[in-house]
Amino acid sequence: MERSIRVAFVFILSCFVLSCGSEDDENPQPGNNNPPNLKTITIDPAVTFQEMVGFGGALTWYSDRLISSANKSKIAQLLFEDLGTDIVRFQSFYYPDNYPDYKGTANMSYDNSAMLFTRTGEIYNLMNGYDPDIKVLLSSWGPPASLKSNDNPREGTLKKDADGFMYDEFAQYWEDILDNMPFNPEYISIQNEPGYTNAGWTTCNWSGTETATLPGYAAAFDKVHEKIKDRTNPPVMIGPESPNTTSFSSFAEPLKDKAHLGMFAYHPYDFNSSVSPGLMNQQLKIIKGYNTKPNLMTEFSDNLSWINTATFVNRTLTEANSSGYIYWKMIWSTPTSGPDVAMVSINSGGNYVVTPYYYLFKHFAKDVDSGYKRIEAISQVTDLSISGFISPAADRITLVIINTGEQTKVGLELKNKDIKDIEVKRSTESSLYKVIDGVNPGDEITFPAQSITTIVLNI
Numbered sequence: 172m173e174r175s176i177r178v179a180f181v182f183i184l185s186c187f188v189l190s191c192g193s194e195d196d197e198n199p200q201p202g203n204n205n206p207p208n209l210k211t212i213t214i215d216p217a218v219t220f221q222e223m224v225g226f227g228g229a230l231t232w233y234s235d236r237l238i239s240s241a242n243k244s245k246i247a248q249l250l251f252e253d254l255g256t257d258i259v260r261f262q263s264f265y266y267p268d269n270y271p272d273y274k275g276t277a278n279m280s281y282d283n284s285a286m287l288f289t290r291t292g293e294i295y296n297l298m299n300g301y302d303p304d305i306k307v308l309l310s311s312w313g314p315p316a317s318l319k320s321n322d323n324p325r326e327g328t329l330k331k332d333a334d335g336f337m338y339d340e341f342a343q344y345w346e347d348i349l350d351n352m353p354f355n356p357e358y359i360s361i362q363n364e365p366g367y368t369n370a371g372w373t374t375c376n377w378s379g380t381e382t383a384t385l386p387g388y389a390a391a392f393d394k395v396h397e398k399i400k401d402r403t404n405p406p407v408m409i410g411p412e413s414p415n416t417t418s419f420s421s422f423a424e425p426l427k428d429k430a431h432l433g434m435f436a437y438h439p440y441d442f443n444s445s446v447s448p449g450l451m452n453q454q455l456k457i458i459k460g461y462n463t464k465p466n467l468m469t470e471f472s473d474n475l476s477w478i479n480t481a482t483f484v485n486r487t488l489t490e491a492n493s494s495g496y497i498y499w500k501m502i503w504s505t506p507t508s509g510p511d512v513a514m515v516s517i518n519s520g521g522n523y524v525v526t527p528y529y530y531l532f533k534h535f536a537k538d539v540d541s542g543y544k545r546i547e548a549i550s551q552v553t554d555l556s557i558s559g560f561i562s563p564a565a566d567r568i569t570l571v572i573i574n575t576g577e578q579t580k581v582g583l584e585l586k587n588k589d590i591k592d593i594e595v596k597r598s599t600e601s602s603l604y605k606v607i608d609g610v611n612p613g614d615e616i617t618f619p620a621q622s623i624t625t626i627v628l629n630i
Contacts (some may be wrong), residue, residue, distance in 0.1 A: 209615075210551040211582045216561045216568060216630075218547035223560065224434070224467055224494045225257020226536035227305070228501025228514060235290035237502055240521030243297070249515065249525060250501065251301035255537035259298060260308040260469060260497050261356070262363075264288040265348045266324065270315045271340070274347050281316075281324060282373065292353035299354075306541070308469065308497070309356035310412065312363045313375035314344055326368045328376040329386040336386040342398035349399060349406070359406040360436060360469070361395050362388065364414035365422060379411075379421040389425035396431040407433035412469055415441035416454040420461075427463045434494070435466040442483070443474035444510070451483070455490035465494040472499035472528070473511045477600050480510070481531050481573045481623050485556045488545060498532055530603040534596065534625045538569040552579055555618065568628040574618040581616055585628070594627040
């Protein structure tokens with residue numbers, strides 16, 4: 172006979188109650204007499220969805236400031252230990268002068284690549300010292316000038332010779348990248364945002380399949396696989412890292428049945444604050460539809476407010492079934508507030524600011540690890556966005572609950588499991604990642620307006 176346990180918690184934010192008392196008044200008090208009309212969140216750990224790769228961020232431009240900062244240890248501890256990072260995305264920065272005649276890394280003058288290449292290796296070593304289980308995705312923004320149609324890493328496309336597009340040479344370039352990197356990445360992406368070019372940035376234009384004027388991303392993907400597949404511990408190939416959800420299908424379609432595709436990858440830069448939730452969900456469901464392999468959101472951070480960013484992370488998990496989320500600006504320079512903001516902003520002098528976006532992301536990253544599976548979690552309150560996850564040992568459930576509406580009371584109904592104890596962390600934008608002590612099974616709950624709450628159930 173199915174049995175369920177109703178559990179409710181109360182979070183009281185002292186700044187918003189009618190009368191403010193001591194600090195202890197912020198903590199929920201035990202109470203099992205729930206109102207009979209209390210709305211619920213129903214969790215069914217028997218209904219599972221995608222397995223998680225995890226959460227993390229990109230360390231590219233400005234991340235060199237981490238190494239030169241006098242606060243290096245403090246920042247590294249925040250990012251690689253406290254945050255709960257599972258995966259980090261690096262750019263290769265491999266652009267030897269006079270490549271392919273010269274393949275070493277001592278002489279790389281393009282776009283400050285020598286310094287950034289060296290710093291990437293130093294950041295990896297620093298990160299590995301804190302947590303050797305953090306995985307690396309290595310992405311390329313495009314091939315060097317000698318392999319470009321315009322002899323320039325910016326704009327253009329893959330060069331042609333008498334035999335057509337230079338796929339073999341491109342594959343050799345990737346072999347050379349891996350031979351020269353100071354670490355072995357777990358994942359690689361052969362081209363960041365194929366189909367997008369910019370005169371000021373390193374880019375390369377591709378089509379999903381070859382045309383008269385553009386090389387085929389899928390053909391290059393196959394050539395790189397053939398070149399690197401016999402390496403010791405070859406990296407898993409992911410792609411296409413499309414610049415938006417609207418172009419994803421044109422690149423994903425020719426990849427979907429390839430055994431050597433490890434995961435799909437996408438960027439949702441067609442989304443901003445003016446895009447309706449309905450359209451976001453519609454486009455994310457396109458990503459979900461390519462279900463021959465898992466998918467990973469590998470770059471996004473701008474365009475949305477603090478609370479809407481949290482809601483969007485949740486959308487990628489529940490609407491696209493994404494197995495992870497890589498926040499673009501893990502480290503950046505300015506600004507230190509607003510939607511275009513890093514988790515950690517570091518100025519040229521090495522001073523840093525930890526922003527609300529760091530704590531927003533910690534709500535997902537700290538208690539959801541690689542190997543967890545998303546489970547069914549349904550709320551009767553429309554303004555609550557929820558994602559739930561269960562550990563590989565099935566002994567812990569993590570819920571991330573975002574309240575975009577007014578303060579509300581909600582109960583928790585867990586099917587077919589007993590709860591041993593509960594851990595609760597809560598944020599509003601002015602009170603970040605506060606651990607709430609004294610929460611017990613049977614407590615009533617109030618979610619503050621515009622808040623993010625992580626609840627961990629030991630079961």
